[in-house]
Amino acid sequence: QKEVEQNSGPLSVPEGAIASLNCTYSDRGSQSFFWYRQYSGKSPELIMSIYSNGDKEDGRFTAQLNKASQYVSLLIRDSQPSDSATYLCALLTLGGNQFYFGTGTSLTVIP
Amino acid sequence: GAVVSQHPSWVICKSGTSVKIECRSLDFQATTMFWYRQFPKQSLMLMATSNEGSKATYEQGVEKDKFLINHASLTLSTLTVTSAHPEDSSFYICSARRPGSETQYFGPGTRLLVL
Numbered sequence: 001q002k003e004v005e006q007n008s009g010p011l012s013v014p015e016g017a018i019a020s021l022n023c024t025y026s027d028r029g030s031q032s033f034f035w036y037r038q039y040s041g042k043s044p045e046l047i048m049s050i051y052s053n054g055d056k057e058d059g060r061f062t063a064q065l066n067k068a069s070q071y072v073s074l075l076i077r078d079s080q081p082s083d084s085a086t087y088l089c090a091l092l093t094l095g096g097n098q099f100y101f102g103t104g105t106s107l108t109v110i111p
Numbered sequence: 112g113a114v115v116s117q118h119p120s121w122v123i124c125k126s127g128t129s130v131k132i133e134c135r136s137l138d139f140q141a142t143t144m145f146w147y148r149q150f151p152k153q154s155l156m157l158m159a160t161s162n163e164g165s166k167a168t169y170e171q172g173v174e175k176d177k178f179l180i181n182h183a184s185l186t187l188s189t190l191t192v193t194s195a196h197p198e199d200s201s202f203y204i205c206s207a208r209r210p211g212s213e214t215q216y217f218g219p220g221t222r223l224l225v226l
Contacts (some may be wrong), residue, residue, distance in 0.1 A: 032213045043204045043220040044155070049213070088155070092213050099145070099215060103154040 003027060006089050006102035014110050019076040021105050023089030026070070032092040033065055033072045038104065039085045047074070047087075079109040114138050115207050117218035124195055125226055131191045132221045134205030140185035141207035145215060146178075149202045161188045195225045 005024045013019045021035075032051050036044035050056045050063040050072065062075040072091075076083055089102040114137040122130050134144055144161040159169045159180050167180035179191040188207075192199055202222055206215040 034214065036217075041202075043217040046214060046216065090215075099157075101155050101157075 003093075003098075003100040004089055004091055004102035006087075006105050008103055009106040010108055011105055012108045012110055013079050015079060015081060017079050017109075019079045019083065019107055019109070021074040021076075021087050021089075021107065022071060023073065023102055024071045025089075025091055025100075027091075027093050028067075028070065029094030030091045031094050033063070034090040034092075035061075035063060035072075035074045036088040036090060036101075037083075037085045038088060044088055076107075079107075081109045081111050084108045113207065113209050113214075113216040115141075115205065115216050115218040117203075117205055117221050119221060120219060121222050121224075123224045123226065126196050127194055129191055129193045130195055130223060131189055132203055132205075132223075134188045134190070134207070134218050136186050136207040136209075136216075139207075139209045141188075142185060142210060143208045144182060144188040145206045145208075146180060146188075146190050147204045147206065149204060149220075151202075155204070158190075192223065195223070197225045199223065200225045 034049045035047040037047050038044040048058050050065045056063045060077045064073045086104040086106050088104045092099050116135045118133045142163050146158045147155045149155050157170050158173045159167045161167045161180045161182040163182045169175045182188040204220040206217045
């Protein structure tokens with residue numbers, strides 16, 4: 001079983017809609033979670049991190065963490081064509097020794 | 112966010128040559144840097160973890176004699192692809208972790224094309 005699972009997509013949403021990206025993980029001891037965005041041909045860039053159960057909002061982005069159910073999600077409100085990219089979920093295990101990335105979900109926002 | 116640079120951004124070389132890629136943390140001292148490889152339309156693959164002043168830790172299946180990593184200072188790690196072959200052509204990305212932070216910040220990547 002992979003440490004981090006994401007649907008590869010592609011996920012398509014119309015401009016202005018909410019895009020919902022989901023990630024599940026297997027290690028209950030995981031403590032820190034990250035969402036990265038990667039445009040085609042570019043390296044990943046950090047969108048946000050989340051460490052506690054609940055929601056964390058940053059502009060149009062909201063990360064949600066549920067440690068009991070072992071999932072973390074990213075909501076993008078008012079999706080824009082410029083949000084079209086691959087979104088990578090990542091986590092750091094307890095002790096901070098292992099950093100795992102999911103395979104990424106490809107998002108396309110249709111104008 | 113932190114700034115991590117890589118040099119060069121593009122490399123084209125003949126088969127059999129060695130290529131060195133530099134990764135620098137520009138605004139912080141990074142005791143730990145990471146090297147990833149990404150083939151087209153595939154996910155990031157961690158190659159090795161580079162710790163300043165000690166030997167790198169390689170992931171399973173990564174040949175340490177082929178991918179030489181040197182982390183000689185707190186701001187610089189280098190990856191040398193020795194005797195590169197066409198199958199080594201890929202997008203190589205480094206990242207660095209700021210001390211006291213759990214976040215990894217990525218460099219812009221280096222595209223390697225081996226002819």
